Amino acid sequence: MTWSADLLEQLEFYWTFHFRPRLAGLTDDEYLWEPVDGAWSLRPVGPGGALEPEFLQPEPPIPPVTTIAWRAVHIGRDVLGKRARAFFDPDAADADMYDARHWPAALPGDAAGALAMLDEGYRLWHEGVAALDDEALLRPLGPRGAAYAEDTMAKLVLHVNREVMAHGAExxxxxxxxxxxxxxxxxxxxxxxxxxxxxxxxxxxxxxAVRPTLVAEAAGLHHWDVVRALVAAGAPADGALHYAAGAGELEVVTLLVEHGADTGAVDDRFRLTPAAWADYFQHPEVAAYLSR
Known part of the structure; x- marks a missing residue:
């Protein structure tokens, strides 16, 4: 195994299990939502009105809050996409990794376009780093690294990992x-x-109205009286059974099963049944009930 595999594993785990799943269901309104006045976002600039992220150089002493759109573009284009093309595209422009020619495509004004851009940037970077051997990782970046020309590729890979995690958390x-x-x-x-x-x-x-996931959300918070009230109001019990089983709440488990909760369903993360959750969290009575 090369160091590139170890370095990539850190990013892969974060991207696959933490960051990318959290983007499911992103809407256009949410993508462009400005949580405070003066937030930085994507704004039309120039005669053609092309979208660009707001930015000032040097940065203000306290940079403004940004939108999801701003952060997504920074990750997909600036952190991943431009660098991937600068260092791994044989037809890349003879320019440093910050040059706009490395990502000439228009920036996305909607959530679907942003997710596609993020996925493309990640794919390009991942494939490029995966192909590096240890010697390449220890080689200086050279002119395409601009002010960081003497840094090694390994140092850039670590920096990209940090950047994706930091902005992804935002x-x-x-x-x-x-x-x-x-x-x-x-x-x-x-x-x-x-x-x-x-x-x-x-x-x-x-x-x-009761949104379909609300019973599961209440169960996840151990608001058992709320679960009872929602079920009594006719809300679907889907998704709540795992949490009740994991908490050892036999009475709530029984209520949910009586109202149609699927005892054979597996959760999205661990692919386990409610009985397996009860067993893992050491609630044998609940596990036995669900395994009947």
Whole structure:
């Protein structure tokens, strides 16, 4: 095994199990959401109105909050895409890794385009690094490294890993904030997530809609009275059974099964059944009930 495999494994794990799954369901509104006044985003510039991320040089002492769009473009184009083409594309322009010619494509104004750009940038970088041997990793970057010409490729790979993780974490946080902003405007969701079962019952009685994942979300937070209230209101029990089983809540497990929860379903992350969750978290009575 070469060092390139070890260095890539760090990025692969983060990308595959942490970052990329967190982008599922990204909407255009969320992609361009500006959480505060003065946020940096993608703005049309020049006669043609091409989108570019806002930026100042030198940076302000406290850089503004950015949108998901800004961070996604920075990761997909600047961190991964330009560098991949600068160092691994045999037909690349004779220019350093910051040169715009390494990524001439228009920047995405919507979520689908952003995800495609991220995936393409990651693919190009991953394939390039995977092909390096130890000797290539220890070779200086040369002129394409610009001010970092004397740094080794290994140092650049480590830097890219850090950059993707740092900016990826910012995107994940922005998604959390966007979801929380939307959730607090929905009386059923807001009550469920704060564990207020009576308020959930009132809101559903008043005709409030229940999103399909809400019972599972409440179960994941161990808001068992909320789970009961939602099930009583006719909400689907899908996804909640694993959490109740893992917590050893036999009464809630029984309720969910009686309302149609699938005892044979496997979760997306570990590919285990509710009985396996109960067994793992040492709740033999629940595991036995689910294994009948």
């Amino acid at each position: 995107i994940c946080l922005l998604r959390d904030l966007y979801r929380a902003y939307a959730d607090r405007r929905d009386p059923v969701v807001a009550a469920a997530l704060r564990g207020d079962a009576p308020a959930v019952a009132r809101a559903t009685a008043d005709g409030g």
